[in-house]
Amino acid sequence: MKAAKLKTILGSLGVVLALHSQSGWTAQGPVATIGAGKVEGVEQGGVLAFKGIRYGADTATTRFAAPRKPAAWDGIAPAREYGASCPQTPIGSGGGLFASWRPTPVPPFSEDCLFLNVWTPALADGAKRPVMxxxxxxxxxxxxxxxxxxxxxxxxSRGDVVVVTVNHRLNVFGYLALNDYGDSYRDSSVAGILDLIQSLEWVRDNIEQFGGDPDNVMIFGESGGGAKVSTLMASEAAKGLFHRAVVQSGAMLRFPEQDAARAAADQVVANLGLDEDSIDDIRSLPAEAIVSAYKDTGAATAPTFDGRILTRHPFEPDAAPSGRDVPMMLGSNRTESSIFLGATNPALFDLSWEGLEKALTATYPDKDAAAIIAGYRELEPEAEPADIYFEATTDARWLAGHVRQAEQKVKQGGAPVYLYLFNWDTPVDGGKWRSPHALEIGFVFDNVANSEAMSGVGEEQQAVADIMADTWIAFARSGNPNNPHLPQWQPYNLEERPVMVFDTEPQVVNDARRAQRDLLNDGEGYGNRYQR
Known part of the structure; x- marks a missing residue:
């Protein structure tokens, strides 16, 4: 079979890099030499892109265990298409806001999912670019x-930086707490975190070939990605593999309780018809059967203590010492909850004042909804009922949780932390979503066009992208986010508590939205969001 035809077939299965011997392959794009072999990418927009680079072996061979390094290959492996994603239960579209985020073609699901993607202005030119x-x-x-x-x-291109995105094990494949079933399962509750650590080891060992500086690596992520960043800040095994950290709408204070995680894993085992004597059969069962067995069990919501990789909570009762010397930037969006609560209950967008009191009472039955509403109306006389509902349910949880994490970082007395609030409202769907969860991502990556379904496109959107992207680039470069787009931004402290409020005109507001948070503090609920 001709090499080109074979590549097409394997590419459709999402396993292009499983072909480790490519002696007949003729490279047409840029070629990088890494530890395991050579990879060929593509040039796009003046940037060199390498997609689907294998950083680990097929995890079907290491199910519920630490990842293995990939086998070396001969010749040149194509790195032009995204690799497979970890098996998972697809989620909804969030009201269509994510429609333009969908890649073409959509990568398949496979346990063979340890792939990463690299974008760089140049190869091995000694430029020592920051790595994001x-x-x-x-x-x-x-x-x-x-x-x-x-x-x-x-x-x-914008920042003269190297950008890396990573696939890794998720859900039951990454975090099923089977630790009680024997030493061979000791990594089961942290397998996905071990994947992330291995990806950072790959960056350390190979990124110079892509023009990057292995001694200047920033990890960043949004939502669960931010929680992964928070987790790595608490792992001694990850210490030294990154030098800055950004948590976008994903502060993680503590992991699920170990007993609950293991009890939920026991339920998955029972659903599969297995027990202590037959547990090893779980390594050979179809992936689809395992995904099905963990539905509605509350299992594998997040990593849990394993006693080696994770030995304590990230920011409770204090900040983990392993992240002490890592500068951090973190923050949340003004109405994070509109995408969660509004997408599942569209009536919330049209609340009356009477309906607002009923909705808040239903969400917080032990709180005085009337007093909360009165407080918000005094603070924000122009606010509509839906504004107050989405802001209150965000201030109380999301913002409160990020403030708590920033406080813990400050109390540690190490590297600085910078706290932000993203305040810009999207005009999509008549503006009803306000400033929802994930809205800032397209701006951080300067990808307004790719995020059109969520943000719309236009001069204002690009102006916000200019601010956000340059701020993230500045932080990646030096650990200090200040740049010409911003007023002076001091690190967070427990006296003035400066918060950068990102909008078309950024401004620093001390202790932003403190009065609103005091009306309804649900920080405990935020901290428990990964609990079973």
Whole structure:
């Protein structure tokens, strides 16, 4: 079979890099030499892109165990298409806001999913560019690094940086707490985190070939990606593999309780018809059967303590010492909850004042909804009922959780932390979504066109992207986010508590939305969001 035809067939299966012997392959694009062999990418927009680079072996061979390094290959392996994503239960579209994020073709699901993607202005030129490593959202259960919103061409070109996005094990394949079933399962509750660590080891060992600086690596992520960043800040095994950290709408204070995680894993085992004597059969069962067995069990919502990789919570009761010397930037969006609550209950967008009180009472039955509403109306006289509902349910949880994480980082007395609030409202769907969860991602990557379904496109959108992208680039370069787009932004402290409020005209607001948070503080609920 001709090499080109064989490549097409394997590419459709999402396993292009499983072909480790490519002696007949003739490279037509840029070629990089890495530890395992040579890879060929493509040139796009003046940037060199390498997609689907294998950083680990097929995880079907290491199910519920630590990842293995990939076998070396001869010749040149094509790296032109995204690799497969970890098996998962697809989630909804969030009201269509994510429609333009969908790559073409959509990568398949496979346990052979340890792939990463690199965008760089040049290869092995000794430029020592900052490296920005992105961990995708979707909690610890869904998603991949292949979204068009994360496409790194514009960010790499704009900032003269190297951008990396990563696929890794998720849900039951990455975090099923089978630790009680014997030493061979000791990594089961942290397998996905071990994948991330291995991807950072790959960056350390190979990124110079892509013009990047292994001693200047920033990890960043949104939602579950931010939680992964928070987790790595708490792992001694990851110490030294990254030098800056950004948490976007994903502060993680503590992991699920170990006993609950293991009890939920026991339920998955029972659903598969297995027990202590037959547990090893779980390594050979079809992936689809395992995905089906974990539905509605509450299992594998996040990593849990394993005693080696994770030995304590990230930011409770204090900040983990392993992240002490890593500068951090973190923040949330003004109405994170509109995408979660509004997408599942569209009536919330049209609340009356009476309906608002009923909705808040239903959400917080132990709170005085009337007093909360009165407080918000005094603080924000122009606010509509839906504004108050989405802001209150965000201020109380999301913003409160990020403030808590920033406080813990400050109390640690190490590297600085910078706290932000993203305040810009999307005009999509008549503006009803306000400033929802994930809206800032397209701006951070300078990918307004790719994020059109969520943000729309136009001069104002590009102006916001200019601000956000340059701020993230500045932080990646030096650990300080200040740049010409911003007023002076001081690190967070427990006196003034400066917060950068991102909008068309950014401004620093001390202790932003403190009065609103005090009306309804649900920080405990935020901290428990990964609990079973």
């Amino acid at each position: 490593v992105w961990f995708h959202g979707g909690g610890f259960s869904q998603g991949d690094g292949s979204s068009t919103a994360y496409e790194g061409t514009r960010l790499a």
